[in-house]
Amino acid sequence: MMELMWYVVGFLAGVSGYLVYMLSRKYNLGVIGLGSLIIGLFLILFTVAWSVGSVLEGVPRAASMGIVFFAMPGIVLLTFTAKRFLTPRYRKT
Amino acid sequence: MTENMHDPGVSNKMPSSSGSNRGEGNSKSKTSRRSFLKLSVAGAGVAAAGAAGITVARRMEGIPQDTLPIPINDDFKPIDQRNVLHIFAYSKALDQKHPERTKKFGNYNFYERFKTFYNGPYRKDPGYTQLERALAIGGFALLSKLHGPYGLSNPDGLLSSWKQEMLAKSQYEFPSKQEASQVIKSAAALYGAIKCGITRRDRRFDYDPLYDIGQERELSWERDFPFEPKTVIVIMTEMDYLAMSTAPSWITDATVGNAYVEALKIAAQTALFLRQLGYKAVATMNDMGMCGPYAVAAGLGEGGRNGQVITTGYGPRVRISKVYTDLDYVEYDKPKTLGVASFCLQCKRCAESCPSEAITFDGPSWEPTYSSDPDYIWHAAKGVYKFHNDTKKCFKFWIENDGACANCIASCPYNKPDFSHHRFVDIMNVVAPSQVHGLMKEFDILFGYGTVSDPAAVKKFWKKGRTKT
Numbered sequence: 001m002m003e004l005m006w007y008v009v010g011f012l013a014g015v016s017g018y019l020v021y022m023l024s025r026k027y028n029l030g031v032i033g034l035g036s037l038i039i040g041l042f043l044i045l046f047t048v049a050w051s052v053g054s055v056l057e058g059v060p061r062a063a064s065m066g067i068v069f070f071a072m073p074g075i076v077l078l079t080f081t082a083k084r085f086l087t088p089r090y091r092k093t
Numbered sequence: 094m095t096e097n098m099h100d101p102g103v104s105n106k107m108p109s110s111s112g113s114n115r116g117e118g119n120s121k122s123k124t125s126r127r128s129f130l131k132l133s134v135a136g137a138g139v140a141a142a143g144a145a146g147i148t149v150a151r152r153m154e155g156i157p158q159d160t161l162p163i164p165i166n167d168d169f170k171p172i173d174q175r176n177v178l179h180i181f182a183y184s185k186a187l188d189q190k191h192p193e194r195t196k197k198f199g200n201y202n203f204y205e206r207f208k209t210f211y212n213g214p215y216r217k218d219p220g221y222t223q224l225e226r227a228l229a230i231g232g233f234a235l236l237s238k239l240h241g242p243y244g245l246s247n248p249d250g251l252l253s254s255w256k257q258e259m260l261a262k263s264q265y266e267f268p269s270k271q272e273a274s275q276v277i278k279s280a281a282a283l284y285g286a287i288k289c290g291i292t293r294r295d296r297r298f299d300y301d302p303l304y305d306i307g308q309e310r311e312l313s314w315e316r317d318f319p320f321e322p323k324t325v326i327v328i329m330t331e332m333d334y335l336a337m338s339t340a341p342s343w344i345t346d347a348t349v350g351n352a353y354v355e356a357l358k359i360a361a362q363t364a365l366f367l368r369q370l371g372y373k374a375v376a377t378m379n380d381m382g383m384c385g386p387y388a389v390a391a392g393l394g395e396g397g398r399n400g401q402v403i404t405t406g407y408g409p410r411v412r413i414s415k416v417y418t419d420l421d422y423v424e425y426d427k428p429k430t431l432g433v434a435s436f437c438l439q440c441k442r443c444a445e446s447c448p449s450e451a452i453t454f455d456g457p458s459w460e461p462t463y464s465s466d467p468d469y470i471w472h473a474a475k476g477v478y479k480f481h482n483d484t485k486k487c488f489k490f491w492i493e494n495d496g497a498c499a500n501c502i503a504s505c506p507y508n509k510p511d512f513s514h515h516r517f518v519d520i521m522n523v524v525a526p527s528q529v530h531g532l533m534k535e536f537d538i539l540f541g542y543g544t545v546s547d548p549a550a551v552k553k554f555w556k557k558g559r560t561k562t
Contacts, residue, residue: 049513053515062541065541
């Protein structure tokens with residue numbers, strides 16, 4: 001199961017990389033926008049790895065705490081990026 | 094000169110001479126320089142991240158030290174094996190010789206109490222039924238067949254015999270010291286060791302004199318031991334995580350015993366391997382010398398507050414055996430520091446989980462801080478700067494529990510199953526300053542790790558079995 005989890009995380013990392021590339025081409029994200037996008041995506045991927053690992057080792061509480069401590073900041077950062085930078089104002093002409 | 098002047102595709106599209114031509118060329122040049130700058134910054138970032146990763150990975154494996162990271166006084170004397178609690182508690186002669194030890198510990202007779210160990214009735218509590226006792230007996234009892242009837246601290250056992258049987262007449266010559274060490278470690282790994290280190294024999298870590306309970310007599314290194322050991326090979330085996338998480342139930346006895354059986358088997362096989370190469374060798378368990386200091390000296394871990402060796406990847410969830418040999422043409426491992434000392438200073442979780450209050454809340458010291466009465470601290474290693482714990486209290490709980498405890502192993506934040514996400518925490522532990530370690534301990538509790546006396550853990554063990562995936 002851990003191998004499958006790493007395969008999925010690897011696939012999602014590839015998709016995330018492509019997403020970052022496409023968004024940085026379309027929008028003027030700047031250092032803050034790009035940083036919060038990358039860190040936000042990393043935290044989401046980290047949460048997937050953490051939580052699946054925790055469930056597999058039989059500590060579901062660690063999985064749920066992982067969602068609170070890692071995924072929540074990730075979602076906040078991605079929301080911030082979307083609301084602040086992924087707007088027509090920052091679109092490249 | 095701009096890049097696009099060399100590009101026929103670009104120059105064909107541009108008018109031959111105009112102001113806008115120069116402007117467009119400059120714009121492309123600026124873009125190109127900016128791209129180059131961005132790439133350079135990105136490359137530098139990747140290189141810095143790579144270098145940091147390598148540094149952290151090395152620190153996680155431990156920082157090699159030229160000297161032993163356990164300060165020992167120059168006047169430190171080797172421990173008399175008669176003062177080892179598990180030797181004393183097995184020996185009728187020593188019990189009769191030292192009535193003051195019984196008196197000073199509230200008239201608690203270690204010898205008489207030890208005879209009741211593992212003989213109590215089954216209970217109805219989870220982890221203490223006939224099922225768990227049977228599992229524990231299956232895990233542990235084989236040791237008496239393999240090592241002898243007087244426990245793991247008694248020297249010259251069966252598989253750990255001092256007889257140099259099957260010793261080859263000619264000695265195999267290793268091409269180099271490095272290769273000799275690698276060969277020994279490969280052999281130990283094949284036999285089942287999870288970790289193996291090689292260190293010089295250090296007389297400070299050996300019991301002297303040794304004591305044989307069966308014959309109730311002292312043994313001398315010079316007179317009785319068959320050769321002069323020069324090297325000690327330290328072998329580690331793993332205890333099961335789920336079984337350990339049921340601490341202090343009888344299930345922990347099963348995994349402790351099982352890991353000991355494996356450790357003894359591997360040591361005996363490694364000793365025989367060396368004898369077949371023409372070098373004298375003896376497998377040993379807790380007898381002859383202290384496993385902890387030898388494991389630290391061999392670079393396998395660092396001493397923790399709970400008195401265990403804390404290792405990378407397994408924490409304190411290991412058992413140790415040793416091989417004494419006269420082979421000295423080997424490359425010795427260096428001791429390493431893993432940041433355990435600073436972590437244990439802040440953590441104290443083992444002390445909080447100890448049902449007998451045997452583990453100290455104090456910092457490291459040269460002598461026990463719980464008492465200075467020589468008749469009370471007769472078993473203590475004085476002159477070593479470490480966490481001094483009262484093993485008598487630990488022993489007393491074993492007898493009350495009618496089985497070993499292991500709460501200090503189960504609750505240790507370093508004790509984690511072999512799942513990759515815990516390596517992230519290991520990285521944090523290495524990178525974070527010592528002030529953060531106390532916070533990491535709180536997070537460990539918050540995330541649900543290291544609980545002890547948990548009936549649900551017993552159910553989980555029987556339902557899930559091993560955690561390996």
